[in-house]
Amino acid sequence: MKIISQNTAFGGMQGVYSHPSDACKCDMTFAVFVPPQAVSQPCPVLWYLSGLTCTHQNVMDKGEYRRLAAELGLVIVCPDTSPRGDEVADEATNWQMGKGAGFYLDATQQPWAENYQMYTYITQELPALIGEQFRVDMSRQGIFGHSMGGHGAMTIALKTPDRFKSCSAFAPIVEPTTADWSAPALEKYLGSDQSTWRLYDACALVKDGAHFPEFLIDQGKADNFLDSGLRPWLFExxxxxxxxxxxxxxxxxxxxxxFFISTFMDDHLRWHAERLA
Amino acid sequence: MKIISQNTAFGGMQGVYSHPSDACKCDMTFAVFVPPQAVSQPCPVLWYLSGLTCTHQNVMDKGEYRRLAAELGLVIVCPDTSPRGDEVADEATNWQMGKGAGFYLDATQQPWAENYQMYTYITQELPALIGEQFRVDMSRQGIFGHSMGGHGAMTIALKTPDRFKSCSAFAPIVEPTTADWSAPALEKYLGSDQSTWRLYDACALVKDGAHFPEFLIDQGKADNFLDSGLRPWLFExxxxxxxxxxxxxxxxxxxxxxFFISTFMDDHLRWHAERLA
Structure with a gap:
């Protein structure tokens, strides 16, 4: 693991790190905020998964999570949204596919399958690294995210419910198998057999029997993507x-x-902290 | 005045606007956060001046001022740091001169004097526009800033003490006439007669009799620029x-x-709010 940057903030440390990923077969970058409490005790871990076009950096710059995470004693891990690098397949002019649009799934179709193994990366490889390199209590983990990352958080919680004590989302894509901006990506990553898409769709997972006890979802009513891509009522x-x-x-x-995410960030951090206590 | 963007945040509105500036002879962009209290009453105005290389956007993205400004009922105005546009003189490879480095002064030397009238812009033109276009109480104004913008805030407060009820700074350049990264710029903007530089130097202004009742300065001890550029002990x-x-x-x-600024942002907002009440 390589240190890209470390900055003191709110008494803790905001770091950015990179490492060679076995799952994604490329170097991956991620951000970790370590609260001041980690000096004396292992702290619970809250995973934040970002949306389309983002890297680890967007929420680090604009999410406004550090003040309250430092107060509540939460480690915040912010992974990238896809594999990266010149060797990685991409559709450069399509922001809904390829780099920045990994959809937190394990691709089965070429050329995507070669690097796009984000589900394995987020659920196996990166947690192992975090548990090894940071002062964390991996028995207390929560997960949340925005948009595509809200989809990621909800599907991962539903598929690995024993790992997480809490899950929430800002404006998540709750049914990516039918949403305008995700269905084409699922077809390219997973192929034409739509039964495989259901493994990465919160609504389908629930209908097929997956279970997680409770979710918090915040959604803006002036969100341009509400009706075409997000539609939280489908999850309801x-x-x-x-x-x-x-x-x-x-x-x-x-x-x-x-601006929306940062406004409700405190509520989500408190939601998770209560369940990770 | 043209609306570039408006986003609801923390119950208020973060806007970005542009307008043709008479002082700078170019279009200028600025950001204004209007707190929810402005619906029912004119609110005090707090000016944030940014540092070298920044635009209005850096602090808007990373400053984390909206949550508490919304609570305290402060309008936050974030101007740009220099004139902009293809017609504006610049030293493209020098981040301490030209665009992004206006030093909040009125240049007297060509080619800079044509557009670099940031002191007039910040103290005359933009306040008139803000007073006209927003629901503000211009009898209650405070000013703060970072680095070059801390210099700007302190010199402007010292030169127009009747206008401001409060002034603070994050890591300000307190003596730009002798600092490595500002003295060359002052010579280019103002010419070789160093007596004119003293009008834009907080330490020199105080020594020459300017007065403002109190300042708050926060400074990081791991700041790479502390000894060469900032040196708050000179102001002390x-x-x-x-x-x-x-x-x-x-x-x-x-x-x-x-990361430093956002950590202490709340303290500065409370400092100003107490004095603007």
Whole structure:
């Protein structure tokens, strides 16, 4: 693991690191905020998965998570959204496919399968590295994310429910198998057999029996992608009768940006901290 | 005035605007955060001046001022750091001169004098526009800034003390006439007669009789520019016997970045809010 940068912030340390990834067969970069409490005790880990076009950096710059994470004693891990590098397949003019658009899945179709193994990377390889390199309590993990990263957080929580004590999302893509901006990517990554797509779709997973006890979702009503890509009401319908609790909050005037995310960041950090205590 | 963007955040509105500037003879861009309180009452105005290489956007993205400004009811105005555009003189490879490095002064030397009238822009033209276009109480103004913008805030407060009720700075250049990274710029903007430089130097202004009642300065001790460019102890020496109060706080491990600024942003906002109440 290589240190790219380390900056003191709110009494803790915001770091950026890179490492050669076996899963993605390229160097991967990620950000970790370590709160001041980690000096004396292992701290719980909260994973933040970012949306389309983002790297680890967007939420690090604009998410405004450090002040309260330092107060609550949370380690915040922010991975990249896809494999990177000149050797990695891409559709350079399509922001919904390839680099910046890994959709947190393991691709099965060429040329994507070669590097796009983000599900394995996020659920296996990176947690092992984090557990090894940072002062963390891996028995207390939560996960959240934005948009494509909200999709990632929810599907990963549903698929590995024993690992996480909490899950939340900002404006998640809850049904990527049918959303305008994700269905074409799923076909390219996973092939034409749509039954394989259901493994990476929160609504389909719930309908097929996956379970996670409760979710918090915040969604802006002035979000341009609400009707075409996000549609949180589909998840509300999917969980009916499933013993899954959903706190879904719709906010007038808020859009899809980090102005929206940062506004509700504190609420999400408190949600997770209560469940990771 | 043209709206570039407006996003709801923390119950208020973060906007970015542009307008043709008479002082700078080019289009200028600036950011304004309007807190929710402005719906029912004119709010005090806090000016944030940014440092070298920055535009209005850096602090808007990374400064983390909106949450508490929304709570305290402060309008936050973030101007650009220089004139902009293809017609504007520049030294493209020198980050300490030209675009992004206006030093908040009125240049007298060509080719700079044509557009580099940032002192007039910040103290006359932009306040008139803000007073006209936003719901603000211009009888309650404070000013702060970072690095070159800390210099700007302190010199402007010292030169127009009746306008401002509060002034603070993050890692300011307190004596630009002698600092490595500013003296060459002052010579190019103002000419070789160094007596004219003193009008844009906080230490020199105080020694020459300018007065402002109190300052808050935060400075990181791991700041790479501390000894060559910033040296807050020079200001501490300059105000001796001058009836000027200085709260100077030095912070172990903090550097010159927005990680430092955002950490102490809340303290500065409260400092100003108390004096603007």
């Amino acid at each position: 319908q999917a969980i009916e009768g499933k013993d899954i609790a959903l706190t879904l909050r719709l906010h007038e005037r808020y859009d899809h940006s980090y | 020496q300059a105000i001796e016997g001058k009836d000027i109060a200085l709260t100077l706080r030095l912070h172990e491990r903090y550097d010159h970045s927005y």
